[in-house]
Amino acid sequence: MAHVKIFDTTLRDGEQSPGVNLNRLEKLEIAKQLERFGVDVMEAGFPASSQGDFESVREIANTIKNVSVTGLARAVKSDIDTAWEALKDGTDPRLHVFLATSPIHMTYKLKKTPEEVIDTAVEMVRYAKTKFSKVEWSAEDASRSDLEFLARIIEKVIDAGATVINLPDTVGYTTPYEYGQMFQYIKQNVPNIEKADLSCHCHDDLGMALANSIAAVENGATQVEGTINGIGERAGNAALEELAVALKIRQDYYSFETGLVLNEIKRTSDLVSKLTGMHVPRNKAVVGQNAFAHESGIHQDGVLKHAQTYEIITPEMVGVKSNSLVMGKHSGKHAFKDKLKQLGYELSDEKVMEAFTEFKKLTDSKKEVTDDDLFTILTEIQTQT
Numbered sequence: 001m002a003h004v005k006i007f008d009t010t011l012r013d014g015e016q017s018p019g020v021n022l023n024r025l026e027k028l029e030i031a032k033q034l035e036r037f038g039v040d041v042m043e044a045g046f047p048a049s050s051q052g053d054f055e056s057v058r059e060i061a062n063t064i065k066n067v068s069v070t071g072l073a074r075a076v077k078s079d080i081d082t083a084w085e086a087l088k089d090g091t092d093p094r095l096h097v098f099l100a101t102s103p104i105h106m107t108y109k110l111k112k113t114p115e116e117v118i119d120t121a122v123e124m125v126r127y128a129k130t131k132f133s134k135v136e137w138s139a140e141d142a143s144r145s146d147l148e149f150l151a152r153i154i155e156k157v158i159d160a161g162a163t164v165i166n167l168p169d170t171v172g173y174t175t176p177y178e179y180g181q182m183f184q185y186i187k188q189n190v191p192n193i194e195k196a197d198l199s200c201h202c203h204d205d206l207g208m209a210l211a212n213s214i215a216a217v218e219n220g221a222t223q224v225e226g227t228i229n230g231i232g233e234r235a236g237n238a239a240l241e242e243l244a245v246a247l248k249i250r251q252d253y254y255s256f257e258t259g260l261v262l263n264e265i266k267r268t269s270d271l272v273s274k275l276t277g278m279h280v281p282r283n284k285a286v287v288g289q290n291a292f293a294h295e296s297g298i299h300q301d302g303v304l305k306h307a308q309t310y311e312i313i314t315p316e317m318v319g320v321k322s323n324s325l326v327m328g329k330h331s332g333k334h335a336f337k338d339k340l341k342q343l344g345y346e347l348s349d350e351k352v353m354e355a356f357t358e359f360k361k362l363t364d365s366k367k368e369v370t371d372d373d374l375f376t377i378l379t380e381i382q383t384q385t
């Protein structure tokens with residue numbers, strides 16, 4: 001089974017979610033949980049972006065011992081110097097420096113020719129290497145870049161000392177096939193590519209961040225970047241908990257594994273959601289409230305007979321205590337009876353039928369019937385003379 005490294009950017013790209021602003025202590029708390037979760041690299045922030053971020057990155061780098069801590073820098077010396085000051089006392093510091101390579105970014109944002117972009121990238125990676133032994137270089141907007149140009153610049157930044165090459169789908173534009181082909185192309189056309197790790201970094205604008213990340217791994221990426229709960233710029237980044245569980249559940253199909261501790265998923269997700277204020281949608285894969293909840297009578301009946309009829313992930317695997325059978329208008333008698341048992345009621349078949357009829361009437365006006373509602377129904381039925 002090939003190992004895929006996990007680069008978590010919840011504290012950098014994730015924090016770039018509109019409306020999110022984590023303070024120093026909140027960032028530190030998340031960093032400690034990411035360490036428990038077992039990520040290989042954590043991007044603690046963008047030290048040159050603010051004094052607060054600089055201090056957070058420094059504190060995280062000095063506290064976290066079992067994960068390599070990195071910080072983002074634009075391809076300018078002052079950003080690299082600031083990142084070094086923030087990271088230098090950490091156990092395993094690394095720099096993440098980026099420069100855009102797509103025609104639209106080079107022309108309109110950077111106002112540089114492709115040759116100038118190559119020169120800057122090479123010069124900044126060389127400069128970074130005078131301080132850091134590990135340097136990741138990202139070709140921002142790689143998925144909309146010219147492949148020949150991309151291969152040329154990558155060869156040069158590897159010669160300059162880059163140890164990781166990241167090919168981001170910055171605007172979530174690519175498709176799984178296309179993104180996989182880009183990794184194939186780079187592997188085949190960059191002669192020194194074996195000297196560096198290849199990394200993918202996907203955004204979810206078209207809802208394909210996870211599929212694109214997996215396509216990259218199938219085509220040679222050895223590192224995946226993403227965030228907890230998929231938070232991040234615009235529609236967010238690839239959700240790391242989804243990646244980890246997908247690779248585990250379908251290990252019959254994909255022969256890749258991460259070092260993530262799966263039963264820390266729920267705790268990590270809850271912490272990130274609470275501190276960022278980014279609510280996890282109920283139907284979100286793996287960590288949503290409904291991920292292990294069953295409402296329809298047919299499903300509830302199936303799950304009571306054998307959980308795997310409608311559950312491919314066990315709740316325990318991801319640190320959720322148990323599944324839940326939600327009492328609603330689609331629930332059947334079997335699940336209803338089971339629920340009464342759980343609540344401590346042993347009723348005659350006749351009383352169960354009476355309670356079931358009352359319960360069904362209530363579901364016409366209420367989406368979800370709570371335990372309190374059931375207590376009310378049962379108390380009434382049992383006290384009728």
Ligand code: KIV
Binds near residue numbers: 098139169203
């Ligand atoms: O999406 C992106 O291109 C980024 C880079 C800074 C790596 O987040």
Ligand code: ZN
Binds near residue numbers: 013203
């Ligand atoms: Zn990004």
